[in-house]
Amino acid sequence: MSLHPTSEGTVARVVLITLSLAFLGFFVLLPLLAVFSEALAQGAGPFLDALHTPDAFAAIRLTLIIAAIAVPLNMVFGVAASWAITKFQFPGKALLITLIDLPFSVSPVVSGLIFVLLFGANGLFGAWLAEHDLKIIFAVPGIVLATVFITFPFVARELIPLMLEQGKDDEEAAISLGASGWQTFWHVTLPNIRWGLLYGVLLCNARAMGEFGAVSVVSGHIRGETNTMPLHVEILYNEYDFVGAFAVASLLALLALVTLVAKTVLEWRFGLHAGARH
Amino acid sequence: MSGPIKASARWRQPSVLPGFGLSFGFTLAWLTLIVLIPLATVFLKAAGMGWSEFIAVGFSPRALAAYRLSFGTAAVAGLVNAVFGLLVAWVLVRYAFPGKQVVSALVDLPFALPTAVAGIALTALYAPEGWIGQYLEPLGIKVAFTWVGITIALVFIGLPFVVRSVEPVLADLGREVEEAAATLGATRWQTFTRVIFPAIAPALLTGFALAFARGVGEYGSVIFISGNMPGRTEIAPLLIVTQLEQYAYAGATAIATVMMLASFAVLLLINLIQAASRRRMGV
């Protein structure tokens, strides 16, 4: 008998594994396969043609620009917030962590709405912005703001538990050996947290490039100007250009797959684990 | 007290590490600018509306129908995920099988896949002529453009919350308590219902609440499959968008306020659950 006496029998085991694989296959894997299958429904030619349009290029370009702005901003914020929270003791820390997490519990649509209420034509600063000929809503700055808001907690959320676990002995040792604050950060802290940081940045980037609801509210859907890739998918889909919609969607799905592979490798290699709240 | 002590040194415990002022100041400033002020705007605007107007637009029949749909489908999807998420977490923690790494990565797909992509993919599957829909249609089962389709989208979105909440607690539970139960004469089922389940229940409830909160606010994966019929298949976030498109800012604000208060209530509930279980079980 090789079975553990306090474990389920082989039959129960096989049933449970089969059930959960069936569930995952049905609800998770099948949609993923559908994306690629629909994109290639008419072969590789139409698939490539669909991607090879000025609008698609503009959407890809805008998505990359948005991520290139939003991700570094949140990376710097995440590191600063984790440094303050994990290396020092001060009252109100739990509240601060809760506030950083807030964007996770706000609907994406509401995340867009708040910036419309602030900077839209009828918004708090709408008149002032119009006076100075500045455009935030229905323009790139609004999309950046909404994306920064949506992805706000990602890096901090990964770094805080990691840095708490590592403690501050290393930093105190460096300081006691005469290193300056910046030297300590660059040569001691950063090497310690680099994989965790990368992990947070990956998740942050995936969300920044894929965000739909918040961006949809503030973008105005101007083709070639304020259309990100997910918005472009929506427009094509609503125009019944299914191959085009799924072709762009397949690029986003590929991004998701790359993120998952990188995430799995980091978890496997460095024992990192994401919190449940993304 | 001897000598002058800086106010900040009294407020926080002294440390030899530098950079508190810079990092804390930056954190607080950025948080205030990006998160707190924008969020406060909604409440400010809602407060300026007056009670009767707020009720009129925030709880109009159309809004009430949207809440019912959003909260109802999110609750059903949360329950489905509580059951199957627990099952998946159990299988991932307890059993070894080939391809486990891939399966584990697959669980995170809903986190990584852009919601709009999920939305059109699910619609492609469940539309009447879709991969799955074509087999359901003759049976009289309509999925796409009904609440069932919305629920399926929310099951997809919410699954990782439950699995990732339960997994670490289940892994941490250890074989010993189960062995202890067995030596005391408990059957496998009794061990599960009386020892394992109560121990992971707070985590399961947390996962359910997270999936529920996410489901209520979800937009991208739902709007393609939902059909968006006002009063029937119009979810609350879509109603906000519709109001915005009609420049009905008051309506959008009121509905957003109700939804935010609901999700903060859920957030508070999660924290209370976790605090209570920490107090009792010391973890």
Added chain:
Amino acid sequence: MIHLRGITKRFGQYPALHGIDLDVAPGEFIALLGPSGSGKTTLLRIIAGLEFQDAGTVQLGGEDVSTLPVAARNVGFVFQHYALFRHMTVAENVAFGLSVRRGKARVAKAVRQARAEELLGLVQLEGLGSRYPAQLSGGQRQRVALARALAIEPRLLLLDEPFGALDAKVRKDLRRWLRDLHKQMGLTSIFVTHDQEEALELADRVVVMNQGRIEQIGAPDAVYMNPETPFVSHFVGETNRIAGPAGEIHFRPHEIAIAADGAEALLVDNVFRKGAVWRVEGLLEGSRQFVELDLPSTLAAPRLGETIRFNPHRARIFNADGEQSKGDQS
């Protein structure tokens, strides 16, 4: 009471137990003593039914339980890390074994509560029934675990490193208390330990294990005084091992006689007080082997660099095969 025959167990390629035979009489208190990896915990878990042997039989009270699942063996088991159910109160933990009984064996709630109360009294935790395990100290938790195991009126009590997770002071108190409890209840008990002091202090008989085999079974005094194998001699108590013409000579630091014409000469390298004796360390002249001696502290402390001549008495000589070739030298 317990009869083990030919118990063999492998974990993959790793052999954990090689054909263990062991008999335990009713009411005995047995220690399984050995280093980690010696198979002692595996053996205990096989008796409990938490592990199944690859070959061999387990008999409990005349019944062959070799293939009986753990839940049906009615054996009390105490885990090193308590394994208390942390979402249940202390009283619920203790009553758990009774509460899972169904059908004819069902125990009424009032009876369960009374029994839990009674057992908490036995382990001196009266009034703590409504607490949660997290609110108790380590020693208290281990006593709850013991009460929980006793609640099912087991035919046998098994304890896996019961004091392993406790600090030294608590461990000592709990040890004495457990010995008294065993005397009072007379329940056949087996405990696993790697701490020889614990084994010698508590057990009626000690089973010394090494690399999946039993090296020696005997009363604590016999195991200490007459170790039958080099392993037991070395593992139980402190032992000097020096090379001799007939094999390896084993003698304990105190098993010596100082004599001006002693066969061995120790060059004193270090001296410190060890309780009631002087512990003297140094190298033997000639062979330069390291040896520790205990000298009565009624004598003046030996000086560093001094040479002490002595004869080992009661030494044991083991030949290259580990067999004892000659008895006492004295």
